[in-house]
Amino acid sequence: MKNNQALADLSVQIALFDKQHAEIYDLLETLKRAINKGTPLTEMFYGIDMLIDKALFHFKSEEEPMLKFNYDGYQAHKKEHDELMERLTQKRTNLTTSFSVQELRLIIDEVQRWIIKHITEKDKYYTEFLHDQGMA
Numbered sequence: 493m494k495n496n497q498a499l500a501d502l503s504v505q506i507a508l509f510d511k512q513h514a515e516i517y518d519l520l521e522t523l524k525r526a527i528n529k530g531t532p533l534t535e536m537f538y539g540i541d542m543l544i545d546k547a548l549f550h551f552k553s554e555e556e557p558m559l560k561f562n563y564d565g566y567q568a569h570k571k572e573h574d575e576l577m578e579r580l581t582q583k584r585t586n587l588t589t590s591f592s593v594q595e596l597r598l599i600i601d602e603v604q605r606w607i608i609k610h611i612t613e614k615d616k617y618y619t620e621f622l623h624d625q626g627m628a
């Protein structure tokens with residue numbers, strides 16, 4: 493795992509979610525390196541699609557237990573997930589019509605900032621609740 497310290501500070505104390513966060517973060521770093529290496533477009537799109545899939549799967553993984561156990565912040569939390577996915581898929585479509593490395597860099601930076609902010613301001617607040625429901 494890269495950026496171990498940054499991610500350790502972001503731990504939500506639930507193993508599955510920490511692992512998924514790390515995978516998403518690693519993928520963003522891999523994408524940045526791929527841009528710098530001048531990786532072919534098809535591979536870049538493959539990476540972006542993987543990012544979208546991983547994010548979607550992770551958001552569902554968090555939302556399921558929140559919904560099942562009636563977490564108070566569920567609606568607001570899901571709304572943040574949905575808004576990011578909407579922006580991300582729109583930007584992915586825009587890249588298909590006119591690809592720009594500069595735009596791709598901006599997207600990756602935005603998602604990276606979003607994740608750090610979201611984990612700090614939203615994810616960390618479900619820890620105690622989900623621990624009480626037996627998640628660890």
Ligand SMILES: [Fe+2]
Binds near residue numbers: 551554569610614
């Ligand atoms: Fe979340």
Ligand SMILES: [Fe+2]
Binds near residue numbers: 509513550554611615
């Ligand atoms: Fe999360």
